[in-house]
């Protein structure tokens with residue numbers, strides 16, 4: 001364990017050098033342009049922006065273990081948001097298309113730092129659409145992504161040149177591969193191989209039930225397979241987003257929580273709301289720092305954030 005004095009000395013040099021570098025100036029400009037483009041795009045599509053939720057008794061259980069930070073407030077237990085999945089579903093009672101630039105905290109294991117694409121605090125653009133299918137939101141993402149690449153090439157020409165980045169604008173529709181086909185082709189650790197092997201973004205679809213959380217909808221035509229998807233960036237940059245159609249009926253949600261061997265008690269508020277009636281929907285979340293890293297062509301995600309939270313490290 002590093003002492004606070006050692007940390008202060010090392011950290012001040014690290015942050016001073018990075019923050020005053022030319023690349024950080026460019027990364028923050030790319031961040032600004034990307035957020036502005038995405039927000040405007042969704043505004044034009046009649047989406048309503050909802051404010052982020054930081055603390056709640058319910059948050060995304062995720063499908064992999066992370067340390068659960070719990071905070072006691074006014075005698076109640078709150079968690080820090082890992083994703084706003086449930087709040088998105090609930091917000092659809094107010095408006096039929098919603099989005100949020102949502103700060104998330106996921107205390108991942110230290111080894112995740114090696115991937116170059118994990119931070120334990122990050123922002124995702126999380127959106128959800130009432131009565132939409134998976135294909136509807138995939139189409140929305142394709143239009144938004146293609147538009148953003150064009151926008152960056154048009155407005156950030158000098159910055160991309162300075163970084164030596166040749167940012168390709170892909171053509172929609174993007175290729176699709178099912179989870180089981182990807183596994184058969186590349187082995188169980190297929191995400192990197194799939195990303196390296198493609199020079200345009202590629203959809204990973206039909207993820208098996210045990211590989212994802214309980215809230216993604218099971219395909220009635222393929223039991224055990226979910227109506228969900230990831231988008232994988234090309235050139236080895238890995239996962240860009242994940243999303244899907246959602247379970248919204250009380251009994252289906254209970255069944256899926258039980259299948260995951262999770263505790264229905266932990267989701268009593270969600271279940272109570274579901275018994276009053278939730279709406280069918282589909283949506284996804286795009287990691288913003290990963291997006292900035294991709295646009296800039298950086299090797300590591302730290303370079304895409306001014307105050308990156310690297311798993312296992314003390315960060316400011």
Ligand code: ASN
Pocket residue numbers: 060062082083084085124126127242243244283284285286
């Ligand atoms: N935001 C993702 C979704 O909409 C969930 C996640 O971040 N795990 O499916």
